[in-house]
Amino acid sequence: MTAGSDEPKGRYLRYLEVVTGSLEDKKRWRQYKARIKQLPDDYRTAAEALERYLMHFGPADGAGAMAMFADLADLLERSAADGTPIRGLFGDDPVEFVEAFMANYPLGQYRARERKRFTSAIARAAGEDAAREDGTV
Structure with missing residues (x-):
């Protein structure tokens, strides 16, 4: 790497991101974790369980995922500031809450592709020959 040239550094950073993942996403993750750490204890406990x-x-x-976690931090910060009780936020069925929350975000390429592949395989097994590998009919 030469001191006066940005190109080798750019190539190095691109290579590093291929190996380790997006550096911007890592920065956003650290920011999210810092926000969660500032929450009151009960909200932080709920956030950690939801994160898991x-x-x-x-x-x-x-x-x-990072957009979802940033929105989660926003929601919890607002709820804590408004004094919304944990059960008032999550309701009686926390799984129902988290499933509704996740429905607002894309699954990710791998999971969406595998769901389509699975659906297509079941359709073929059921004798529905109009279904194709990509999940379209």
Whole structure:
């Protein structure tokens, strides 16, 4: 890497992002975690539980996931500022809340592609020959 040239540094950063993932997404993740850390204890506990659930079942791509986590932080910060009780926010069925919350975000390319592939395979197995591999009819 030469000191006066931006090109080698640009190439290096592009290579680094291929290996480690988007540096911008990592920055956004650290910002999200800092916001969650500032919440009152009960909201932080709820946020951590919701985050754990979303890591397993939420969007698989970085950009979609980061938009979702930023919106989650916004929601929790507003709720804490307004004094909304945890049950008032999540309701009696937290899974129903989180599933409705996730429905607003794209699944991510891999999961969407696999869902289409699975649906198509079942249609073929059921003898519905109009279904194709890409999930279209």
